Amino acid sequence: MSRRKGELYRDPKRGKLAGVCAGLSDYFNMELWLVRIIFISAVLLLGGPFFIVAYIACWFILEVKPDALPQQGMSDKNSAERPIEVKSKVWQAGEPPRRALHDLKEQFDRIDGRLQAMEKYVTSPEFTVSREINKL
Incomplete structure (x- = not known):
């Protein structure tokens, strides 16, 4: 454009x-x-x-x-070919709503897993010992 x-x-x-x-x-x-x-x-x-x-x-x-x-010397086959246009806005992406929801669910599941791992580490005795050593 x-x-x-x-x-x-x-x-x-x-x-x-x-x-x-x-x-x-x-x-x-x-x-x-x-x-x-x-x-x-x-x-x-x-x-x-x-x-x-x-x-x-x-x-x-x-x-x-x-x-x-139409340009001279171009066949009908070449004139029918148009460059593929990538849409930039989210609602133009063409991804079906179910797939978009599935992708969001996967992202939230990964984030939830990381959060659980951090929570597990923070509440462990290893974290407490490491924190006390760092205070010295």
């Missing part, structure tokens, strides 16, 4: 119809499905004709994203 501030393009490669929602998702750094839901909700709840006309206007006004244009 290396774009300069103020650049809004439509992205027909990622779009269903003309790529306007895909371009807006890139511009606002939002998930594409969320932009689509917001647009459809706006059409249904706030007045369909205005948003539909606005979509069509954006379709004609906005330029196609430069890297979305």
